[in-house]
Each structure stands twice: as C-alpha cells, then as structure tokens.
Amino acid sequence: MSATPDISRPGAPGGTPGSARSGIAIPEWVRSIRPGVALAGLVVAFFVVAMIVPSLLTGQDPYAVNLEQTLQSPSWSHIMGTDQSGRDLYARIVYGARESLLIGLGATALGMGVAIALGVLAGLGNKWVDGIISRGVEVMFAFPILLLALLFVAVFGPSVTTEIVAVGLGTAPGYARMVRGQVLAVRDSGYVEAARALGHPYGSIVRRHIFPNAMRPLVVVMTLGVGQSIVWASGIAFLGLGVPPPSPEWGALLNAGRNYITQAWWLEVMPGVAIVLFSLSLTTLGRHLQQRLEGGVNR
C-alpha cells in the first residue's frame, strides 16, 4: 500500500493510447494479440501451407536420390543438409508435413470422437452404464499407447492409418474422462433444470444445452491434442513402427537418421525442431484461444 497525494476520480484523463500517432487504423483485436501468439500463428500457417501445397515452399524433390551429395551438412544449397541418400532434408520436412499433420488431426479427431461417444453415454446414462464405461476407460488408461501401437502394427502392418488409429485410441480415455465430467456438470446445472421446468423434452435439452455446453471447453483441448498426437506418432515412428520409408513423415525421418547420429547431427535435430516448433505453436494458439473464450464468458 502506498500513499499518493493525487488520486483522480474515475473517468479522469489517463492518456488514451495509440490512435493519435499512426495514420493506419489497426483494429483493436489485432493490436491485442501478443507477439508470441502472432509468431505461433505464422509457424502454424507455414506448416498448413506445406501440408496443402508443399511445392510452394521448396523447388526440390524430396525423393530425388543424389549419391554424390550424401550427408552434406547445412549450406546455402541445402539449408538443412542432406541425408544418407543425398535427399534435401528441408524438402523432406516440408513434404512430410502432410502425413505428420494428417496423423495429428486424424488421431485427435478419432480420439475425440470415441471420447465424446463414451463420455456422453457415461454422463447421461444410468448408474450401470456409467459404471461400466468408467471402469472400461480406466482399464484403457492403464494400457500404454506404445503397446497399443505395437499391437496394431503387428496386426495391420505399419501405415498412416495404423498410426492414426493407435494414437487416436490411445488418447481417447483421457478425453473421455474430461467429456464425462463436463456432461455431468452441465447436466446438473440450473439452466438444464430451468429447461425441464419449461417442459422441453429430454432429447432437445441434451441437443440444445448439454451437448454444446459440455463441448465448449473441448475445442481448446483439441488444438492442444493435435500437437500432442504428432509427438506421440513421432515416438512410435522412432521405434520403427510408423510409416515405412521412403516416406518423409517426421517421425520416420527421426528413425532414419538414428543410425547416422554421430556423423550427421542435422538428421535428428532438424525434424525434431520441426516437431517441437509445430506442437509448441499449436499449443500457444490453443492457450490463446482458451483465454479468449473464457475471458469472453467471465466478462
């Protein structure tokens, strides 16, 4: 606590920021974005472009073998160096974005889909339904994702689809618990009772109140989940259970570079940086979104 002699009444001039200096009007919502968030947005945008039209970002062919230029360190002609077959690593990372992001999005979508079905059933079902689903989810929790992946690869062979299913099912139990908790909270809320008192049928209450309100916080969790899924998938690929070569999927790149780690550090570091950068950026955006959404509700 400090004592200051002059205290202005509310509404007294405190200096209005901005407006006077620049000629160009910057919208308030743009100005309120922090630099870190803007950077994260740029990174995510870069990888999304790489996913859709990779040729825009590189002129090199990611699959072109050049045995005269194997294991070149980063230079002006190959900014991230080349691999053991002389392929440009930057081009491979750019082209690998499609499969990696697909795995991230697909696994999150699958995991969420399963989780929403289970969570809503458990949250709205009677004691028995809830008990069976909740215990089942706990059993799934105890099952390591990597073991699950091993099982799927053994049965279906390594592919993008296998990886999506393995990571998707592996992450589902965590989401399912979250969904169940949300559904329970909304189910017992005042506005659901108010809707019952107005005589709305149960199905319509679920559709109009319970479902959307329970899902709202999950939007943010989903953005965090995409980054997490990519990290999981990379881990699986690193063990050699991922997408088979010559795919430039990021996890596969890590796995391929493993044998040359003492001679060519960039084969491990560059894909690793891509994974970390993308996940970090997506997480930053997710948190920003979360603050926006929750701030909007509390204000």
Next chain:
Amino acid sequence: MSTAPTPITTGGLRPADPENDLLRVENLQVGFGEKRNVTEIVHGVSFSLAPGECLAIVGESGSGKSVTARTLVGLTGGSSHVSADRLEFGGRDLLSFKDRDWRGLRGKDIGFILQDALVSLDQLRPVGKEIDEALRLHDWGTKKEREERVIELMELVGIPEPAVRAKQRPYELSGGLRQRALIASAIAMDPQLIIADEPTTALDMTVQAQVLEQLQQAKARGKALILISHDLAVVSQLADTVAVMFDGDILEYAPAGQLFSRPENAYTQRLIEAIPSADSRGARLSPVVRSHSLGEARKYETTDAPVLKAERLLKKFRGPDGVDRTVVNDVSFELKQGETLGIVGESGSGKTTTARLALALLEVDGGGVTLAGEEWSGLPERERRKRRNDISVIYQDPLSSFDPRWTVEQIMLDALGEGYDKKAARRVRIAELLEMVGLEPEHLRRRPLQLSGGQRQRVAIARALGPQPRVIVCDEPVSALDVSIQAQVLDLLADLQQELNVSYLFISHDLGVIHHISDRVLVMSDGKVVEFGDADDVLLRPHHPYTQKLVASLPVLERPKPTGPRPFGRPPRAAGPEFTEELAA
C-alpha cells in the same frame, strides 16, 4: 439505483473529540490501479469513533463500505492508493504504517471479523488452534496459558462444550458456531476496536441473533465496534451512529435513532422504505412507478378450488453413509388462484425440496400434488410435459439458470408457450413480456452476463411468465439482490399478480420478505410443517415455539409509519381498489 444522491447530511452528530476518540478518519480516499490509471473507489469519507461506541457503515454492493473497513487494517492490497487528511488509531498515524506495523496492529489492537466463516477458517485446522494462532502471533503467554485462554474465549462467545469444540475442524461445526469461533479469534487479544464486515449475512435468522448478541456484549465491555452491513435492520440493533455510503461517498452520517426515525437524505429514506416487513404489506417498496397495465385479457379466474394442492408430501434422500434421510416429511398445503403462499424456514428445513416436488422436478416418495385440480406428481414425465405451461419457476441465482451461450432473445424464445408459430407473433409476445417486467427491447441482444443483477432477475421473471402459468414457484428470488433492487423485484411480482391473477409459491428465509408478500404462510423446520395459516396470524401471533423463536430473532427496524396512503400496490386482501392507470401514474 440511478438517481443522483443528494449531498452529505450530518445533522445532530457530536463534534470530534480528540481527547477521547479511538479512531479518527478525515477525508479518506482509496483508489485502485496502476500508476496513472487509478480508479478512486472511496471519495473522501470522514468519521470518528470512541471506546464503547458502535459505528455502522451501511450501503449496497459497490458502495465502498468494505474497502473503507479494510483500509483501517491495511488489507486493501498491493495496487491500492490510500490518502487521507487524518487516519489515526489510538493516537498513531496509520498512514505511515509499514507491513510490519500492520501485522502488529491487526489482531492485537484491531480485530477483524470477515463475512464468511467457512472460507475464512482453515478447513484442516481445529478451530481451537485457529484461535490459539491469534494469541501466538502476538507472543501472548505460555502454551498452557494460551490453551486456557482459548477455552475461556470460546465460552465467552457462547460456544457450548468448548473443550470438545476446540478439537473439531470447521466443517464439523454449524454455521453459527463457525462464525462465533471467528469472533473468538478476532477478540482473542482483547482488541480495542472490532471491525465486523457483514458478520451475519450468510447466517440463518436464529444464528444471526446469537452473533449480534455476542457483538453487543463486546460493546458493553467497552470495545469500539465498526459494523459493515447492507441490512439496516441488523444495524439498528447495535449502532450508535450510522454512516450511509453510496458510490464511495458518505451520504448521511447521523446518530442511529435520528437516522432511522427522521432520515434526511433521500437515499437513506428510500433504503429504509425498501425494507419489506409486516408494515409494508400492500404498499410499494420502490419509487419506480409501473407505467402500463395488461388489462383483463390474460387474467385467470379466481376459483374456490385450489390451483396447487400438496398432500402429505414425503421425500427421502440417501446420504453418503447409505442411510435414508427424510428431507420433506408430511407436508401439505393448498394454493388458490391469485394467492401467495410463503414458505419460510432456515437452511436445511426442506423448503427448496418442497418447491421441487411441487414443480415435479423431483419424484415424491409419498403423498401427491395436484395442479389445477388434476393429478400432477403421479403422472409420468411424458404426460407432465404437456402441462408444464401451467407452472413455472424463478430461481435465486438467475445467472446459473440461463444457458451462458444464449442471448436474452434466445432465452425468451425458448420460454414461449404454444400458439406462437409465426415469427411476427413471437416478436409481439416477447415485446409484451419484456414490457411486463420493465425491460427494454435493446436488452434482447445482450447475454445475461452483460446485465445487472436486477435486470437478470427480470429476465428470469419474464421467462417464467412466458408459458402463461397459473402458478409460479419463486425459490428465494430476491435473496441475492441489494435492498433497493429487491424492493423493485417484489413490487414487480406484486404488480404482475395484480394484473394476471397468477399464484405464487414463494420461498424465502427472510421473514420480512415473506410477511410482505404472502397471504398465507407455512413455516418449515426439519422437513416438517410447524405452523400454517394467515400471514398475520402466523408471524404476528405465532403459536409454535419454533415460529416464536424465529419471529423473536428477527431484527426489527423502528421507523416512522408512512404518512397517508402510498401511491398504489397490492390492495388489502379483502377488498381493495381496482388497478387503474390513474393510480399508477
């Protein structure tokens, strides 16, 4: 309350007495914020206090009363700016105090009692330890002496079996015992000044009376007391002087007797008039005048048969220990069209459960409810749904009863009964509902979060009126509102009953509110009906000992009888003037 307050009135106060006064505050200003962006909350208030005196600071939420109190113990927080011409306690200048000085002062010279004992006490620590800490912090006595002092203190504040209670944790104690434990720790060091910030707000009526008694005794022992409250009736029990605060200013500062009998400031007068009680029955509480009437179009006929009838209701809940607890036990009542039945009782008496049984949102375990003469509680939900238009509900906390994603317009659309298939018809009906509750069309686009507490409750009332119900169950609809807003909402409910002849099942813990609005009253305790009858019979001439205790514990504000009839309101029950536009104007 939007009307500009009139300037401060301080008639009849004794002049400041520098020799004797314990606390002297002159032109105190408190602001919050960073460097150049300070918002002033308290705009220069002055008061003084001598030993054995009680000063009450009253005001509605946002008036700055709590900030003023916290300033006196240095608890305003890091971003605050305090300045004053004089801020002295016992001859010491509080403005020069550093954190260390404050720590030495708090608890030792000034005891501070917070509003909510459940939050203020450490859940994991026995209350005896809590009280002991107040002593230990100021190095009082040896361990053994402190133990004795704790028991002595607990006895002093009227905690039975202090030796047992001292070992119990807050969640094992009732609300009243918790609040008394908090008082015990505040007075442990025998401070010269006790500041109590809304000490009884969260408490039941009978417990409130006990706590006020404790404060009264402290005052009798020569302690100075500052009582912060929104409740004028509570304040009138203790205060020697009263300061009425509004928006950071003291509007009226006068001896209690004078302030309550001859309030000079218009705002004080309105505050006093806004308190519902036995005397205010049939009169308006707020100065807001109703501008329109609905005419006879939607009025329900008064009939002899009850519109809502409950017979021998029984409801049990299974506790976590697997033992059934009877929450509602053999409750019966009848509600006629156009009548208000008040249900009053303390927390845990089963009044809200009774309301939910009447709404058939809970299934009965015994007995039954009929609605408009037909079976209601016994029907399957599928059948009840068709008739839910006949009965609706208003909750204590309107905000949590609205879907947070929805605008007021969506809420209203959702509440329309049958027969509004066309868009134009819906729009007309919503406009009509809004006008009935005194809201503007511009409110439709807003979300409940962007509305004030009073406006939210109006939306809730409009929603309840949407299906054109015969009965509205009001579950503590004004408990969360400021006195002046409460007055407006009670007036609105009375007006609507007048115009629509709708029935209310009105639930409240506040005897004044219940007496003001009810035709008949049902008193509940421990799930049972202890007394039932005409409001005046039950509340003015109670027969059952429990009702007598309840009525006796109600702080009554002695105030002037209204001179002449007030504009208009609910007429006396037997025969009153017909509602007309002229009367409203």
